[in-house]
Amino acid sequence: MIYRNFKPLLLVKNSIILLFFISLAVGKTSAQTIPSVNIKDLYGSTVNTGELNNGGKPIVICFWATWCSPCKRELNNYMDYYQDWQDETGVKIIAVSVDDSRSTNRVAPYIMSSGWDFEILLDQSGDFKRAMGVINVPHTFVYNGEGELVWSHNNYAEGDEEELYEELLKLVD
Amino acid sequence: MKKSIASFALSMAWILLSGNALAQTSKEPVQGIVSGNVSILFQSYQEDSLIGAVVPPSKAGFNAFSNINYNQGNFSAGFRYESYLNSVLGFPGRFKGSGIGYRYARWADKEKGVDVTIGNFYEQFGSGILLRSYEARNLGLDNAMDGVRLILTPFKPLVVKMLYGKQRLDFDSELINGDGIIRGIDFELALNDLIPTFADSKLKITPKYSFVSRFQEGGNIVKDTLILELPQNVGAWDYGVTLQYDMWKFGVSRTEKINDPSADNGFIYKQGEALMYFLSGNIKDLSFLLQRSTTDNMSFRSDRDLLLFDAPINNIPTITKTHTYNLAATLYPYATVINGESSFRGELYYRLKRGSALGGKYGTKMNLVFATSYSLDTTHLSGVDAITYGYERNSWGFGNSLNVQDISLEIERKISKNFKAKAMYMNLRFNTLATPVTTDFKGIVYADIFVLETQIKTAKRQSLRTEIQALLTEQDKGDWATIVAEYTWSPHWFVSVIDQYNFGNPDESKRVHYLYGSAGYINGSHRLSVGYGKRREGIFCVGGVCRAVPASSGLEVTFTSNF
Numbered sequence: 134m135i136y137r138n139f140k141p142l143l144l145v146k147n148s149i150i151l152l153f154f155i156s157l158a159v160g161k162t163s164a165q166t167i168p169s170v171n172i173k174d175l176y177g178s179t180v181n182t183g184e185l186n187n188g189g190k191p192i193v194i195c196f197w198a199t200w201c202s203p204c205k206r207e208l209n210n211y212m213d214y215y216q217d218w219q220d221e222t223g224v225k226i227i228a229v230s231v232d233d234s235r236s237t238n239r240v241a242p243y244i245m246s247s248g249w250d251f252e253i254l255l256d257q258s259g260d261f262k263r264a265m266g267v268i269n270v271p272h273t274f275v276y277n278g279e280g281e282l283v284w285s286h287n288n289y290a291e292g293d294e295e296e297l298y299e300e301l302l303k304l305v306d
Numbered sequence: 307m308k309k310s311i312a313s314f315a316l317s318m319a320w321i322l323l324s325g326n327a328l329a330q331t332s333k334e335p336v337q338g339i340v341s342g343n344v345s346i347l348f349q350s351y352q353e354d355s356l357i358g359a360v361v362p363p364s365k366a367g368f369n370a371f372s373n374i375n376y377n378q379g380n381f382s383a384g385f386r387y388e389s390y391l392n393s394v395l396g397f398p399g400r401f402k403g404s405g406i407g408y409r410y411a412r413w414a415d416k417e418k419g420v421d422v423t424i425g426n427f428y429e430q431f432g433s434g435i436l437l438r439s440y441e442a443r444n445l446g447l448d449n450a451m452d453g454v455r456l457i458l459t460p461f462k463p464l465v466v467k468m469l470y471g472k473q474r475l476d477f478d479s480e481l482i483n484g485d486g487i488i489r490g491i492d493f494e495l496a497l498n499d500l501i502p503t504f505a506d507s508k509l510k511i512t513p514k515y516s517f518v519s520r521f522q523e524g525g526n527i528v529k530d531t532l533i534l535e536l537p538q539n540v541g542a543w544d545y546g547v548t549l550q551y552d553m554w555k556f557g558v559s560r561t562e563k564i565n566d567p568s569a570d571n572g573f574i575y576k577q578g579e580a581l582m583y584f585l586s587g588n589i590k591d592l593s594f595l596l597q598r599s600t601t602d603n604m605s606f607r608s609d610r611d612l613l614l615f616d617a618p619i620n621n622i623p624t625i626t627k628t629h630t631y632n633l634a635a636t637l638y639p640y641a642t643v644i645n646g647e648s649s650f651r652g653e654l655y656y657r658l659k660r661g662s663a664l665g666g667k668y669g670t671k672m673n674l675v676f677a678t679s680y681s682l683d684t685t686h687l688s689g690v691d692a693i694t695y696g697y698e699r700n701s702w703g704f705g706n707s708l709n710v711q712d713i714s715l716e717i718e719r720k721i722s723k724n725f726k727a728k729a730m731y732m733n734l735r736f737n738t739l740a741t742p743v744t745t746d747f748k749g750i751v752y753a754d755i756f757v758l759e760t761q762i763k764t765a766k767r768q769s770l771r772t773e774i775q776a777l778l779t780e781q782d783k784g785d786w787a788t789i790v791a792e793y794t795w796s797p798h799w800f801v802s803v804i805d806q807y808n809f810g811n812p813d814e815s816k817r818v819h820y821l822y823g824s825a826g827y828i829n830g831s832h833r834l835s836v837g838y839g840k841r842r843e844g845i846f847c848v849g850g851v852c853r854a855v856p857a858s859s860g861l862e863v864t865f866t867s868n869f
Contacts (some may be wrong), residue, residue, distance in 0.1 A: 163341055168377060169414065171465075177510045177550045179465075181494070200628035204763075220311060233440075234433045239653065241553055241586050242593035246655030257438060259429035266343040266373060266868045268443075278609070285831040285868065286806040291797030292767030295390060 164281035167194070168264035172229075174218055175241055175253045182254075182261055188302045189278040190223030191304045193297070194273045195251075196262060198231050204271040207248075207289035213296060224302045226251040230260050231270055240243050273297065336379040342796050346865040354859040356818055357840055360486055367394030371407075371443065373676030380416075385409040388477060397446040398615065405480030408450055419459030420493050424452045424483075429469060430744045431492040431516040433562050435580055435604065436544040438621040439473060447615055449608075450474045463499035467492040473608040475617045484608030485618035486522040508741045510550040514559070517543045520611060520619065526575055531695050534575070540566040542578065542606060542620075548750040554587035563604060570605035571645055573694035578603040580622075581702055595653040599625065600702045602682055605644040624676045625649035626712045631730065631757045632788045632806065633777040635720070638736040638743055638751060638843050640679070640710045647705045649679035668720035681705035681740075708750065711741035724763035738782070747782035754778045767796040778810070785810025801825045806842060824862075831868035838862070 169183025185192060195211075197204030208228055211218075218224050228251040230240045237257045246255055256262050265274065266286075275284040275297070284300045286293065313488035313714040350366040353359060367389045375384035386408035388402040390704035410425035431437040446717035453471015460466065469490045471556055496512040498504045523537035563578030582599040586724050608617035624644045629635040654674045658665030683705045684697040714732040721727055732755040738744050754777070761771045773790035787809055804849030806820040822839030 147778065147853070165341055168341075168382075169416065173754075175553075177512055177548060177555070183416070186664060221727055233436075234430075234438070234621065236628055238555075238584050238586055238595055238597060239627075241597050242588065242653060242655045245553060245588045245593040246591070246657045246673070248657065258428065258438075260428070260531075263373075263428070264375070266341055266375070268343055268345050268866045268868065270526050272868070282842075285829050286797065286828070287833050287866065287868065288800075288828050289792035290765060290770075290796040290800060291769035294765060296797045 137245070151187075156234055157299045166280045166282070167192075167276060170261045172261050173255045173257070175255065177246070182264075185227065186280065187223070187225040187278070189303055190225065190278075191274045191278060193224055193226045193266075193301075194274045195226065195228050196231055196265070196267050196270045197228055198238050198270055201270050203208045203249060203289045203295050205277070206291070207271050207273070207293070208249060208251065209247060210291070210294050211251075211297075212247070212251075214298065215250060218298065218301060224301050227254060229254045229256050229261060231256050231259060231267075233259070234255070258266050275304075314377075317495075338376060340374065340376055341867055342372060342384070344370070344372045344865070344867045344869075346863075347394055348663040348863040349858065349860060350856055351395070351860045352600075354840060354855075354857070357820065357857040357859065358843065359857045359859040361839070362392070362395065364381075364392045366681070367392055367397075368392050369397065370844070373408075378668075378755075380414055381412070381431070382414070383409075383411040386409075387606075390477065392445070392537075397857050397863040401446060401477045403477075405477075405479040407448070407474070407477050414457075414501075419462075421457035423455045424453075426474070427455050428837055429455060429471075429490075430466065431467070431490065431518070432514055432544055432546065432559060432672050432856045433582065433623060434621040435582070435601070435623075436516050436542055436606075436620055437492075438492050439619075439620070448474050449617055449619075451488065452481065453488075463496040465494045473617050473619065475608065475612075484612070486520045486607065486608035486617075488518065488520055488619060490516065490518040492516040492614075504839050508552050510548075514547070515543070515545045517541065518619065519607070520608065522608075527567070529573060531548045531602065532690070532693055534567070534573075534694065536567060536610070537565060540564055540606075541719075546582075553593075554585075556583070556585045558583040559600075561604065563606060566603075566606065566610065568605060568607065568610040570607070571603055572696065574603075574694065576603050576695045576697070578606070579699075580604050591657045591659065592689050593655045595651070597625070597651040598622075598649070600646075600648040600682070601644075602646040602699050604646075608638075625679050626650050626710060626804045627651075627675045627714065628827055629771065631755075631759075632776055632790065632804065633775045633786055634730070634734075634755050634757070635713070635730055636842075637740075637777060637786065638734060638753065640712065640736065643679070643681070643709055643740050646682040646699075647679045647709055648702065650679070651675070652676040664718060670717065670719040673716045675712070675713075675714050677710070679709040679711075679740075683706040683783050703759075707737070707740070708735060710735050711735040726761045728759040730759075731755065744782055747779070751781040756791070769796075771796055783808055783816070798828055799826070800828075832865075833867070834863075834865050836861070 167185055169170055169181055171179050172182055174180050232240055237255055271289045273286045277283045278288055307581040345783045347369045351361045352514050353361050370389040372387055373386045385406050388407040391400045391402040407457035408426045410423055410427055414421040439449050441453045442773045449469040451473055455469040458466045471488055475484035476482035476840040493511050493515045519539055519541040521539050524538040526533050527537055542563035544561040545558055548557040552593050561580035565577055567574040567575055580601040586595040604622055607617045624642045626640045649693055656672045658670040660669040681701045683703045686697050687695055713732050716730045718728040734753045738747055757775045760771045762768055764768050771792045775788040777786040792806045794800045803823045806818055811817050820840045820842045824835055824837030826835030838861050840859045844855050
């Protein structure tokens with residue numbers, strides 16, 4: 134009832150109150166881990182993203198779509214190096230398609246024709262994308278062997294794979 | 307509303323505090339995680355009579371939002387703060403002010419198979435033809451649910467989703483929901499997990515069933531001499547099955563909706579129906595997708611009186627490919643005819659192997675897409691039936707009137723270590739009466755589109771990408787050409803320039819260059835870009851609806867960040 138007196142900036146004040154309580158409640162926050170969302174893999178099985186792991190080795194999560202040219206350039210370029218990266222760092226790349234119902238059926242034939250060896254997940258309703266705070270694709274996240282977020286990059290330009298490779302090397306040193 | 311947000315803020319804080327307290331008493335305290343994102347879009351406008359760009363009274367537009375999520379163990383909560391001061395041109399003009407447009411709290415216990423959300427959430431049942439609440443923030447589209455959702459997994463192969471709520475319609479310093487109440491339930495069963503002998507089978511069978519109902523207060527309408535009662539509860543259901551064997555996949559679904567007179571269908575009392583099926587698979591290096599769908603009177607909204615982008619409950623997928631090249635994507639984008647269409651898509655993908663005579667050193671990829679959509683095969687009724695039911699559908703097949711036919715062939719090849727090229731040819735027949743993307747021409751536009759894209763590595767971590775595009779047509783605005791050049795310095799910088807030139811416009815005074823330059827800086831998950839130039843008037847189409855974006859000229863600054 135006391136809020137009746139709050140006037141035009143009421144919403145802003147409430148947000149500040151909320152943030153204040155969050156920071157109070159949180160105190161110290163831990164490193165970001167992969168949020169838990171149920172999505173499908175390419176074979177129709179349900180995968181809980183919170184359970185993604187690579188046996189203590191790094192994981193790279195790339196958000197992409199069949200209609201996104203830079204995304205496809207990125208993953209095709211990663212594919213050129215994937216075998217070497219796996220040998221050196223044990224990394225697993227998970228390519229998460231954000232294609233919606235218009236284009237999600239294109240993912241499987243595209244993957245087959247591109248010869249990708251990545252683990253493919255289908256985030257058709259965008260639940261995983263939202264949980265990860267992804268605004269636009271491509272967006273790439275690197276998790277260390279403990280499942281903690283250590284690096285992320287929005288957009289892709291030719292040569293970004295070198296930076297990713299350097300990040301992966303740091304994780305095995 | 308404001309009071310409810312205040313109490314929501316406090317109750318969330320209370321949950322957070324108690325959650326933390328509980329966590330601290332357990333053996334291994336689960337620490338909280340804060341994550342989120344920020345997006346800011348600023349545009350300033352200049353007058354440009356040549357392209358028809360006008361300056362709004364505020365001279366500039368500003369859209370921003372930030373999502374903040376808090377997660378601790380099974381508990382999560384968050385909100386989105388939104389600002390439209392004033393909204394940028396092309397956005398729904400009613401989006402006004404600043405405030406909280408999305409807030410939720412969720413408890414998801416995987417072990418017990420219980421997942422409950424209160425407040426806002428997005429949800430999709432199956433392909434979304436019955437229910438799809440989603441957001442396309444850059445288009446101003448957001449039909450988030452506001453209510454309660456419960457997802458139960460009573461035993462492992464079965465997932466049951468139940469929801470009850472209203473739907474976001476608008477934003478004026480706070481969330482404004484649509485009129486109707488949406489109720490829905492969705493069952494999905496992984497049959498393989500149910501029958502132990504099939505657990506490891508490569509053949510996976512997944513049947514689905516969904517039911518959605520909308521309640522909206524009714525009343526009577528007058529049509530000609532008839533006084534008709536509006537249905538207050540409109541139910542719709544969808545059932546189907548997906549079969550998957552390795553990389554082969556087949557799916558079929560059948561949807562029905564009881565009569566739902568609406569502004570979309572001209573207040574007729576005909577039932578809605580849809581039939582969709584697809585098959586995808588591969589034979590050696592050739593992979594394919596075949597997709598067929600017929601949708602009849604399946605528009606479904608929170609409010610029967612609304613149109614276009616407002617409060618759609620469902621989404622009818624568009625049959626054509628989502629094109630990426632400027633001229634193929636933006637001049638004649640097809641949108642599903644939501645009152646009904648019969649459509650087909652076939653796609654072939656072929657890879658010529660590395661080192662083969664035709665494939666070259668690095669291999670070559672080819673993609674052929676054929677997509678077409680026609681009107682429904684119908685007979686118009688007469689007399690009283692015409693007023694109440696409108697028409698009768700004769701078959702699931704194609705009608706006489708073409709909506710679109712889009713054939714495209716794309717070839718992609720890496721020529722040397724530092725040089726890649728991609729070529730595309732597209733043949734388009736586009737009925738501007740079915741998808742009204744232009745007011746200059748009514749009828750079928752016949753167009754040929756040619757694109758050549760190249761990419762050259764110029765130095766370590768530097769590359770130049772160019773696109774040369776042409777769209778040739780006798781109709782509408784005539785011929786267009788587009789040139790794109792983009793230079794990137796990985797991992798931080800880019801500059802790009804795009805020029806769209808309407809060189810074949812029958813009206814010589816409209817043979818205009820739309821030149822737009824931009825530059826940007828990327829640092830990890832933060833991205834800033836600044837652009838300046840002319841933006842052509844265009845059409846955004848999403849899930850069967852289109853919105854016109856006026857021409858504009860001026861400065862644009864965008865910032866996005868993920869934390």
